[in-house]
Amino acid sequence: MARRKKGRDVHGWLVVDKPKGITSNAVVNKVRWAFEAKKAGHAGTLDPEATGVLAVALGEATKTVPYITDALKAYRFTVRLGQATNTDDTEGEITATSDARPTDGEIVAALGAFTGDIMQVPPKFSAVKIDGERAYELARDDEDFEIAARPLWVEELVMVARPDPDHVVLEMTCGKGGYVRAIARDLGEALGCFGHVAELRRIWSGPFDAEDGVSMERIEELARTPEIDDLLRPLEDGLDDLPELRCTAEGAAKLRHGNPGMVITSDAEYGDEAWASHEGKAVAVGIYRAGELHPSRVFNQ
Known part of the structure; x- marks a missing residue:
């Protein structure tokens, strides 16, 4: 048992x-x-x-x-210019320095290359798996390895403050799987001065x-x-981005047993992923087809 x-x-x-x-x-x-x-x-x-x-x-x-x-998620973060670290944040050891400091205009001009569909190489001190092992474990053991670049959608990346020549505050809105530390690292390299994350705050995530x-x-x-x-x-x-479909008690009972249930559609179209509710509570998530929701996940609240 x-x-x-x-x-x-x-x-x-x-x-x-x-x-x-x-x-x-x-x-x-x-x-x-x-x-x-x-x-x-x-x-x-x-x-x-x-x-x-x-x-x-x-x-x-x-x-x-x-x-x-x-x-989508949004981050506000401060980049320390003039220094690279092995972790791409303040927790690591400084690996390179530069006396060069970009102007505000140069920073703003460089941000365009980091918006839209981009390819990003995650930091070596990250949870990415390399041949079954976490990258940070290999990095701690000073192993020599490479991480393949991954696609990332960056909806917006803007400069919001320049407290002093050594620091710039940015805000980024991006999709799943983004590493802010990699943005700071790559921006520093693009500006010819190195960079790492000094402060990081996630200001919103979905709803x-x-x-x-x-x-x-x-x-x-x-x-x-x-x-x-x-x-x-x-x-x-947690279902804020999906269309809501209401169902009767009979439809809810069928859905809770994993079977298609009749729903009243609103914005959903045939083939859309949506969720069904009864008396304000989520019953199931699934695919809407011809007046019914075909469940993939069922909730038992």
């Missing part, structure tokens, strides 16, 4: 404003403990020294994680905004109390 997971059946999203000095997995473990939840996961890792939106899914909301992972984020202090304050559930956002927030 399979062992039952300990914990509560609690479902929804918690938008954490992650502080510096803690890993994304440590945040998830703390949230899971605080809610006494059976299941938890996050939608997009932040480096330990990065801050901002870390969207944590609990229970059935973990089934909506891919939709947040695939959504979740850092301004609405909950602090770790607040989570610890309310941990394992009834009041902590008030911090949760509904599972349905």
Whole structure:
């Protein structure tokens, strides 16, 4: 007999404003403990020294994680010009320096090459797998290896401040799989002065905004109390980018058993991925065809 997971059946999203000095997995473990939840996961890792939106899914909301992972995200970050590091951030060792400092105009002109569909080589200190091993493990062992470039969609990359000649503050909106550290590294090389990330904050991710984020202090304050559930956002927030279809009780029952169910369409067209709701609660995600939703994921809230 399979062992039952300990914990509560609690479902929804918690938008954490992650502080510096803690890993994304440590945040998830703390949230899971605080809610006494059976299941938890996050939608997009932040480096330990990065801050901002870390969207944590609990229970059935973990089934909506891919939709947040695939959504656009925005970052505000400071690039330290004149220095390259082996980690492409302040945690690493300085590997090269330059006295050259670009003008504001030169920086703005260079940003265009990093927008649209670009190819990006992830940092060597990253979780990318090389022949089954994490790149950061190989890098720590001083192994000689190369990482293949990967496609990335950058919707916008703009300069928002130039505090001093050594630093520039940028904001980037991008798709899935982008490394801000790689942007800083490559921009520094393009400007002929080297560069690395000095500060990084994810200001929004899909429908979740850092301004609405909950602090770790607040989570610890309310941990394992009834009041902590008030911090949760509904599972349905993770489906924000998909059309919503409403269904009857009969249609919901069929969908919950994994069968096609009748729905009332709104913006969905034949073949679209969409989600069905009954009495305001998500029932399933699937493909809409001729008045029915054919489910691929079913929710049991």
